[in-house]
Amino acid sequence: MIRLQNLTRRFDDLLAVNDLTLEVPSGKIVALLGANGAGKTTTLNMLTTLLEPTSGSAEVCGYDVVRQGPDVRRILGYVPEHGALYEGLTADEYLELAGRMRGLEPAVLGPKVDHFLEFFDVAEVRGQRLGTFSKGMRRKILVAAALLHEPEVLFLDEPMDGLDVRSQKRLGDLLMEQAAAGRTVVYSSHILQQVEELCQHVVLIHEGQLRYEGTLDALQGDHAGAGLRDIFLDLTGDADEVSA
Amino acid sequence: MKPLLNKLAAAVVRLAGGRPEVVLPLYEAIEKAAAGSHDILRKQSRRKAVISAQFLRVLGIGVTFIFSLVLSVTMLIDPGNIHPPPGVLILVGVHWLLVLNMVLGLAGPSLLVDDDHKVLGWWPVTRREIMLARLGTLLKPALQTTLALMAAPLVVYAIVGRPILLTAAVFGLGLILQAICVTFGAAVALSLLVRMLGRTKAQRLAALLADGNNFFYFWLIFLVAPRIWPWLKGHTEVLNALPPLWFGAFGDLAAGPHAWLMASVGVIVTAILVGTGLRLMVAADAGSQAVKVEKAPSPRHPSRLVSWLLQPWMKGREGWVLRRLLESHLREDWRFIGGMISMPLVMLVFFFGAGGNMGRDLVDADINRTALGAVSYTHMLILMAASVLHLSAFSSTPAALWLVALADLDTRRLLSGQRGMVRGLITAPMLLVYGIRAMTLGAPPWIALLDMAVLGLQVEIIVTVMQPILMVMPFSRGYTNDQSARRMLIVFISMGVAVVFIAMNFVYAEVATARYVVWVLLPLLLWAARWWLGRRVGDRRLHMERVTG
Numbered sequence: 001m002i003r004l005q006n007l008t009r010r011f012d013d014l015l016a017v018n019d020l021t022l023e024v025p026s027g028k029i030v031a032l033l034g035a036n037g038a039g040k041t042t043t044l045n046m047l048t049t050l051l052e053p054t055s056g057s058a059e060v061c062g063y064d065v066v067r068q069g070p071d072v073r074r075i076l077g078y079v080p081e082h083g084a085l086y087e088g089l090t091a092d093e094y095l096e097l098a099g100r101m102r103g104l105e106p107a108v109l110g111p112k113v114d115h116f117l118e119f120f121d122v123a124e125v126r127g128q129r130l131g132t133f134s135k136g137m138r139r140k141i142l143v144a145a146a147l148l149h150e151p152e153v154l155f156l157d158e159p160m161d162g163l164d165v166r167s168q169k170r171l172g173d174l175l176m177e178q179a180a181a182g183r184t185v186v187y188s189s190h191i192l193q194q195v196e197e198l199c200q201h202v203v204l205i206h207e208g209q210l211r212y213e214g215t216l217d218a219l220q221g222d223h224a225g226a227g228l229r230d231i232f233l234d235l236t237g238d239a240d241e242v243s244a
Numbered sequence: 245m246k247p248l249l250n251k252l253a254a255a256v257v258r259l260a261g262g263r264p265e266v267v268l269p270l271y272e273a274i275e276k277a278a279a280g281s282h283d284i285l286r287k288q289s290r291r292k293a294v295i296s297a298q299f300l301r302v303l304g305i306g307v308t309f310i311f312s313l314v315l316s317v318t319m320l321i322d323p324g325n326i327h328p329p330p331g332v333l334i335l336v337g338v339h340w341l342l343v344l345n346m347v348l349g350l351a352g353p354s355l356l357v358d359d360d361h362k363v364l365g366w367w368p369v370t371r372r373e374i375m376l377a378r379l380g381t382l383l384k385p386a387l388q389t390t391l392a393l394m395a396a397p398l399v400v401y402a403i404v405g406r407p408i409l410l411t412a413a414v415f416g417l418g419l420i421l422q423a424i425c426v427t428f429g430a431a432v433a434l435s436l437l438v439r440m441l442g443r444t445k446a447q448r449l450a451a452l453l454a455d456g457n458n459f460f461y462f463w464l465i466f467l468v469a470p471r472i473w474p475w476l477k478g479h480t481e482v483l484n485a486l487p488p489l490w491f492g493a494f495g496d497l498a499a500g501p502h503a504w505l506m507a508s509v510g511v512i513v514t515a516i517l518v519g520t521g522l523r524l525m526v527a528a529d530a531g532s533q534a535v536k537v538e539k540a541p542s543p544r545h546p547s548r549l550v551s552w553l554l555q556p557w558m559k560g561r562e563g564w565v566l567r568r569l570l571e572s573h574l575r576e577d578w579r580f581i582g583g584m585i586s587m588p589l590v591m592l593v594f595f596f597g598a599g600g601n602m603g604r605d606l607v608d609a610d611i612n613r614t615a616l617g618a619v620s621y622t623h624m625l626i627l628m629a630a631s632v633l634h635l636s637a638f639s640s641t642p643a644a645l646w647l648v649a650l651a652d653l654d655t656r657r658l659l660s661g662q663r664g665m666v667r668g669l670i671t672a673p674m675l676l677v678y679g680i681r682a683m684t685l686g687a688p689p690w691i692a693l694l695d696m697a698v699l700g701l702q703v704e705i706i707v708t709v710m711q712p713i714l715m716v717m718p719f720s721r722g723y724t725n726d727q728s729a730r731r732m733l734i735v736f737i738s739m740g741v742a743v744v745f746i747a748m749n750f751v752y753a754e755v756a757t758a759r760y761v762v763w764v765l766l767p768l769l770l771w772a773a774r775w776w777l778g779r780r781v782g783d784r785r786l787h788m789e790r791v792t793g
Contacts (some may be wrong), residue, residue, distance in 0.1 A: 048366040074368040084362035086273060088280025097273045101266060101367050131284045 001026050002047065002153065002184060006056035009042050016042040018208035019056070024186065024201070029179045031199035031216075032188040035236055039208040040188045041081060044155050047186070048078045061152050074102075077146030079139070081157040081188075087131030091122060091141050094130055098145035109148070116144035119174075120167060135162035143171060153184045160194060172198050192228045206236045253380075260522060262373040270369065270377035274360075278381075301385055308342065308392040315393070319400040327503065332415065332495035335397050336422065336488040342393065343386050343423050345462050347430045351382050352453035355434040375435070375525050382427050390423040401495065411495070418494025418507065425487065425514040432521035448578040452586075460586040467593050487513070547574035550669070557664025562657040570665055580634075587630035588674055594626070595681040615682035615695050616753040627674050628742040629735045631703050632710050634670045635662060655781050659711050663704065671703045698752065701766040702745045706738055708773040712780050 002024035009017040017039040024030050034040045045051040047058055049069040057064060063071040085094060092113065099109035117123040120140035130138060139162050146154060154175075160168045175185050175198060189195055195202075195216075202219055204212040212219060212235055216228075223231045254264035279298065315338065318331035328336075360374045398412040405411035438446040452458075476483050483489065490510030493503040551558075551567040551574075558566050573580040675696045682692040751758045 050361075050365045070368055070370065073366055076366065078366040080366075084359075086277035086280075086363055088277035088282070088284065089273060090280070093273065093276060093280075097269060098367070100269045101364070101369055103265075103368075129280045129284050131281065132287075 001059075001061060002186070003059045004043075004047075004056070005058070007043070007046065007053050007058050008055045009039075009046060009051065010054045015208050017046070017053075017205075020205065020208075020210055021056075022203060022210060022213045024184060024203070026184050027179055027182045028201045029175055029185040029187055029199045030201040030203060031195040032186055032203050032205070033192075033195065033232060034205040037207075038205050038236075040205065041157055042208075043205070044078075044080075044157055044186070044188060047072075048076060048155055049073055075152040077149070077151035077154045079142045079146050079154075079156045079159050081161070085130045085138060085141070088129055090127050090129055091117065091133070092126045094141060095145055095148065099148045102149040104149060112148055113144075116147065119170065120144060136164060136167065139163055140167060147174075147178075151183070153186070154178060155186045155188075157188045158190070159187070160189065160191060168194070192232060196228050204232070204235055211235045257376055260372075260376055260518075262370070262376045266369055267373050267376045267380070270364075270373065271380040274377055274381050301388075304346070305388055305392045308389055309395070311338075312393045312396045316396045316400040319397050319404055327499040328489070328492040328496035331397070331401070332492050333488070335394070336419065336492040336495070339390065339393050339419055339422060340426060340488040340491075341462055341465070342389055343426045344430060345458055346389060347382055347386060347427050348453050348458045350385065351378065351431065352434055352458065353450040355431060355438070371525070372522065375431070375522065379427065379431055382431065383424070386423045386427045387420065390419050394419050405495075411498070414497060415495035418491040418510065421494075421510060421514050422488070422491035425491070425510065425517055428514070428517040428521050432517060432525055435525040450578075452578065452582040460590050463590055464593055467590070545571070545575060547571040550574060554664060554668040557668055558661040560657060562654055563661050563664075566658065566661040566665060584634060584669060587626050587633070588670065588677070591626050591630075591674055591677055595677060613691070613756065614753045614759070615685060615687035615692055616698075616749050627671070627678075627699065627703055628706055628738050628745075630674060631666050631670050631707055632738040633735055635666050635707055635710060656778060659777065659781065662711065663707055666707050667700075667704070671700060671707075675700055698749070698762060698766065701770055702742075702748075705766070705770050705773050706741050706745075708770070708777055709741070710734070710738055711777060 004020050004022050007017060007020040008015070020039075020043065032040050032043065042051065046053050047060060047065060049065050049072050052066055057066070059065070060072045061075055063075070065072050086097075089097065095113045095116070096109065099113065104112070114123070117126050120143070122137055122140050125133070125137065130141065133141070139159065143156075143159060146156075156175075159171060163171065172194065175187070179185050179200075187195070187199060200216055202212060202214065202216050203210070219231060220226065220228070223234065226234075250268070253268060257264045257267045282298065315331075315335055318334045319329075321330045326333075355378065360378065361371075364374060394416055398416050401415060402409050402412035405415075437449060441449070484506065487510070490506045490513065493499075493506035493510065496503050497507060548571060551571045554567065554570070555563070558564075558570075678699065679692040679696050682695060683689060687695075748762060752762045
């Protein structure tokens, strides 16, 4: 369970996230939607303890993101949109580091690394430096690093960006497995078709403010069964612009 | 031996409040990542011969050791009533500067940019543990440098000092403490800057320490030191506050209570820095608080004026593109600005602040023939390094290269515009400084102008020859030590060529008839360099596949 209470983040004159209050249920894939600059990444950065809120509070599985940062970091997995890596490390070395930082024993870590490298079709390049990897391959390694310790909550910012079709399908299935196992997956993306396929719950923010929070079915029911793209444009005030 | 060292490292980490099972693997990973970055750079290089930061470090330790042999002689100087003895003072002073320069160059940019936070910010690793791992990567080379510098002088000191060995051992301990103090002090100061200024401003400051810029700030200290020294001698309270003196007192404990007091200050300050400093560095995650909100540049920004002034050297469509890129560099790229400021600053201080005429007696006959001998021959090195560094900073911007490649602009005209940029921003201002200095020393204006023309042609030749190398230089936006090492290598190569011109200038100044040969030779050489460049680049487009983002 993730709980946000009047969560606000300001950068100088810009109010990036404005008084966000909502609850994200466990065991679901929750889509975090919004136009560019809506405040999605800022919200994720606060929930993953990378950024402190200006005011308000947030809890992840009962831990406060400001006061109990280390506990939050222990139970979460995160795939950032612009994931920085130690480019000089090989895929193997990076995943080993990620696992050891999470306290995984070598006997447990080794098979898990092997599994994820095979799963994402990057086992053959496991000895190559990350600095030589393509965008999609880096993404796969970041996803693998986020899943190694079986996190209770998984935050993903544009996870499919750069992935080939096969890997997108595999990652989608994997995320559904995670949700079925009772874990919370927060999925931020601009690709609405994938959101419709994967997510059961939707949070839509616009200019830092909450526009909708609820199930995808309810949202579509409220809009006479319209597609998510039209609903999105309607809720973010751009529908006329598009139809014109 | 290794298990014992590992146990010792684990104990130190535990004592510092970190978890060894986290800090030690992280330390190893950072070291491996640095080596790996070099490996990537080497593989991207066509000749597979890229100088590594590691190699430069080993070279530095070797040079330090050779330097320490020379320094050993200072230990033989009769101390008289001076406390600490001159030999000790010189050793601690040099050691302090060497370690500080190395720490700033190695870690300054990384700490200011807060690299690790971007990779590990959401992992269950505390900032203290990240800092401990980073400090480990700094302390190792700092202590290696300490050992290389102190080994030979301490042997001599053990012989001339009393009692034998004990004096040297205590002094050695003082130097190791100084290495720890300087390393922690620099790291704490840089981390506090990130917290105080926010990440964006701290990143800009990082640029002023990157690419060897820090080396030139220390050069400034050497240039200014002779002027400050007489004042310092009259103000002992200021002198006693200088950190090297605290640690120098370890080499002179027999001098009495004052030396013991100074040494105690050194121990206390080091303990405070290690204890409180570490706490300050990790107290709050303030570095992540400041996120820059991009604002559109003002049309009256000084960058517009600079670009307008350079218009005569940047003509046509290509010139327009280069001027826009230059404006962007001047607004946002502090790495570019750092290179632009550091060496001209050194030259100004050299000429006007620190004497700058190499101690030669000025003879009227010299001044009426050329001012090169009077002003100094070696400034060519500074002029050359500044120009080439600047060219490198401008050429290697990936965004710039992509834009240029996509626009399908004329390569020759682009290169000509680049030379115009170097000429306008670096060569011309520095030649102006030279000309003014020559005239203040008594050279007639037309002689100063002739000298400036000779120097200007020489710079133009070297910049032209370096252009094809720099235009395809792989670039990373990250501040890697390999990147700095590579740039330093380029500067050293160009300085090597500059030595040939220094010899030419010496002959020009000393042999009257040689002047006519130089006047004919330089334009010919410039023509040949441009012909060679034209043949080399032809109508070729830039090597985009070698530019990394």
